[in-house]
Amino acid sequence: MDVSVLDRLPAPVRAELDRRQAALPAMAALVEADDDEPVLLAGSYATGEWNPTSDLDLLVLTKRHRSRRTPGTTNHPSILGDSFDGQVGDLPVNVEYVSAERLHDLAQVLESAAGDGGTVDLPNLQGLEIRLVQRMHSGIALSGTGELDRLRAGLDLDAVRSAATALAFVGTLSLMEDSTVLASPTRELMCRGAAESLLMSAVNAFGPLTHDGKHLLTRAARISELPQVPRLFSQIETLLFADRLPHEEALGLVLDLAEDLYRSFTDPRCPSRALPMLDPLVPAWAWTGRAWSAPGHGRGETGRPFLRKSA
Incomplete structure (x- = not known):
């Protein structure tokens, strides 16, 4: 990745990188991203919630899945993509790659939650899926803003x-x-x-x-x-x-x-x-034994005395 992409990091993050002696060229060398692939600052450094133990997270939205292990990093593959840990200066850096295909699959699950006949289904989202949507919507675009906006629109x-x-x-x-x-x-x-x-x-x-x-x-x-x-x-x-x-x-x-x-x-x-x-x-x-009713929602159950489950 061209080091100029990191010039878009927020000023407080840049200051923290300087304090941790994390040089931008070394960080850019950990990331393999094509020019048309969005790169986001994600996680706690994007939300301003980092602490001394936080790593800096970069999320790359890829056109296709491929191994992108750079020297000195360790891989944590998952069904959503690969996640690589590296070190720059005194700062742990995580680079995650998620393909557009996986984002499309997730968007379809969310779209199907509307259900049939006016019902609303409950998507059985797991931690990694919720984490990905959180990072997509709270992340700070460093490149590929137009493509990122398109992908975000599919994740309700x-x-x-x-x-x-x-x-x-x-x-x-x-x-x-x-x-x-x-x-x-x-x-x-x-x-x-x-x-x-x-x-x-x-x-x-x-x-x-x-x-x-x-x-x-x-x-x-x-x-x-x-x-x-x-x-x-x-x-x-x-x-x-x-x-x-x-x-x-x-x-x-x-x-x-x-x-x-x-x-x-x-x-x-x-x-x-x-x-x-x-x-x-x-x-x-x-x-x-509770009513489970909400004002204005139009449903509720009659409360009954608390009954223990049978062992």
């Missing part, structure tokens, strides 16, 4: 935020149901996982697309300063340590906050398809 951000919100919410209730039949210490592990999933759902609903725990707490803290957000954001520490509470208390806490969050999904700040994606799953939550 609202659909992905809706899916990330809904999938994490479903995971919360699934783990809490497990906690009603499993013995300690697995029960406590399920409670802790459920608490993190609920926070992940809330951050995706009210904040930026988030795929893992790295920036979860800092993003949640920023959301907590916004007006009229769910109660969960004022009880983050209590929620995340729910596994230390007696189980009945932990169960009540998580379900209370989950019910409050569910009602908030009608907020215009939330992705528009989260509730429709959850609708078909509501009957399976009868074990909670």
Whole structure:
């Protein structure tokens, strides 16, 4: 890659590279990109959330998949593409290559989420897919802006935020149901996982697309300063340590906050398809004894007393 592409790095990033003695020519030498392939600054350096342990991420949107291992790098292949780790000065650098074909496949999954007959399906997106969409939409274009705009248009951000919100919410209730039949210490592990999933759902609903725990707490803290957000954001520490509470208390806490969050999904700040994606799953939550209704959404279930799962 021509080193001039890196001249478009934001000034704060350039300053950090100078501090880390990361020379631009050495960084450019790690990247193999054709002139017509978009290159993005991605990850925490693109969002301004980097810390001393962060690597600098570059994403190359390729016309075709091919091995691009440069000397001194290690490869981490995946179904979406190859990811290479290298070192420039005092800075770890990751270069990821994703083909237009994979982006097209993902766009088709998102398009099919509209479903038939007015229904909205819940795409079963995994971490790498959510991460890719997050990097595509938050990344800073260093080259190929026109092609990048075209590719971004095919990746419906609202659909992905809706899916990330809904999938994490479903995971919360699934783990809490497990906690009603499993013995300690697995029960406590399920409670802790459920608490993190609920926070992940809330951050995706009210904040930026988030795929893992790295920036979860800092993003949640920023959301907590916004007006009229769910109660969960004022009880983050209590929620995340729910596994230390007696189980009945932990169960009540998580379900209370989950019910409050569910009602908030009608907020215009939330992705528009989260509730429709959850609708078909509501009957399976009868074990909670909760209503699972949202004002103005037009559906709800009659609450019943809490029933434990049979072992």
